[in-house]
Amino acid sequence: MENEVDGLDKRKAYILATVVYEYIATGEPVGSQALTQKYNLGVSSATVRNEMADLEAGGYLEQPHTSAGRVPSDAGYRTYVDALMSPEELGADERRRIRDEMRDARAQLDEIVEQSSRLLGRLAGNLAFVTKPQSDTQSFRYAQLIWIAERSGIAIIVTSLGVASQSLFELRNDVTPDDLTRLSNALNAHFAGRLLRDCDERSLSALTKSCGFGDDMAAAVRAAFVGARTQEQPGISASGAQHLLDQPEFRDVRKLRSILRILEEQRTLYDLVADAFDSPSASVKIGHELGSEELADLSLVTVPYRFGERAVGMLSILGPRRMPYARLLALASGTAETLSERLHDVEVK
Template sequence: MSDDSVALNKRRAFILATIVYEYIETAEPVGSHTLTQKYRLGVSAATIRNEMAELEAAGYLVQPHASAGRVPSDTGYRTYVDRLMEPVVLAVEDQRQIRNEFLAASRELGDLIENATKTLGRLTSSFAFAVTPAQQTAMFRHVQLIWFSDRAGLVIVVTALGVAAQRNFDVTRAVTADELTGLSNRFNATFGGKRFSEIQATAVREVVASCGLADELAEIVLGALAASVGDERTVVSSGTQHFLAQPEFHDLRKLRSILNMVEEQKALYDFVAEAMNTAGEAPVVKIGHELGDGDVSDCSVLAVPYRTSEDAIGMLALLGPRRMPYGKLLAILAGTANSLTDSLGQR
């Protein structure tokens, strides 16, 4: 760590990159001998050994046990991703294939996101997930109170993204269908096109009062509005079975812990939450312990943002073993997110 930039001279960097590359391919610790055999390094195995010892001392590599080859550490992967890896450019053919996946699909937000997640999982043979965009920045479009009976109904709040909230309600004072329709129309005339943040609770109560209706209806509508802007992001995921193909998850205890995390969804959301708020267009890469301690530290997460036509931001992401083909996956991920953004923009 001390003389970092000095320690990582050109040759060491190349050796490190080759080790990471080879380990990603084979999942086996990489030894000096195999390295000289499979790659043109121009030096002997003994030299590689010396360099490997240096790289290990500097924290880029670790040795699972004394007579084994080397494996990249978190730092090793991080250096590889940030500085050594050459970016993969998606072939035109692959690009087109991704776009085709979006053609036949429905135009609904939820369907598009689910479709993107499935496509991504399939193309990468990895576990893929998406965090849906928050409604916060969206424009209020429409509220509709629907009459079911004298004392019960349904309230729906719509944003440009679609139905943002629906909830059944009861009232203590009887209402008619016409009263609810009238109230809905008044709301929409008053608040249509405003941002949620611009809708005052007092204004909502006034509208209800001016229609001669009980205040409880105002509370119902306010509740539904609050639910719409509430952080109602959901997580969509696909491809759990891909974990099983990875040797690092053949340990059942680990696998269980990962599956549990995936099912809870909260952890997945947390991985990308920070990135979503500070997000530029840059992909997010979290490697090993950067995700937390415990069994997740064998994993990495790649994530890129996508945008709706109203600039609401969601994240499309991959979760896999730390030993993942970062370049290729980042390319496919970015390609899919672009196509998703395009599809969402065209709606």
């Protein structure tokens, strides 16, 4: 039937949308009378009551207790996000303001990422976090092996986003500064422009040995590349936790503790967004979809940002399930866009 949305007839869908909208706005369970008074539904509260009972039976709404209003369930939010809400766009002035504020950060990768998480946290009024660009999706730019003594040195690797990773190495055989320069040049010539993850250990070893070096040097080179590849992996910049305190759902201090703990365990934070890397566009996880009882009344909005064609990191907003999804999606997308642009300022060409 043309009038159905997600298995709900038009009126049910509209009532569900209104309930979710109203609950997001007020934070209070919404009752049938309040709804008919505030929104022009064209039917009486008794009708709404019947529809609400159906929606509850269908799993879209819940009642905190008898004789209270209705509250959306995970499924209710899900339907709202997928089918009912109207997407928002940022206004031109908002875009401009985001761009201006991002300009405050110096052209350093870390600063730009941190600035975007601060900005997003403030704009969204929620906890925001941004993963640093996955270094294995960056490409290799330069290697430089620096001679310290006959049997030791420092390997420095520069990637397309300018992240220099450095590692000390020790050798079993003597080398000269010229040896290291020769090897550096060979590495640069052979790997320049490749993705870091495609600089596999075998060809690194092969190249090193073809320059006349032994296993020790090959191991040092491999270690340097592995270091560069994994270095910034779970680096995450988070910001805006204090906004969560404004939400009534955090009157309960235990909730808050879960959040703070998660904030400090970057590992967990990273896992939350990890599977968003599979999908190329924005993703929303609601309540239990986050896979943890502790986080069951939170939601997460995740949007990728790009370097060139490639999605290299994620901007996320974590907040109460009762969050203005359309608005936050727009804010996250806008920030992601600006962040993507600014990445070109730190690019090593």
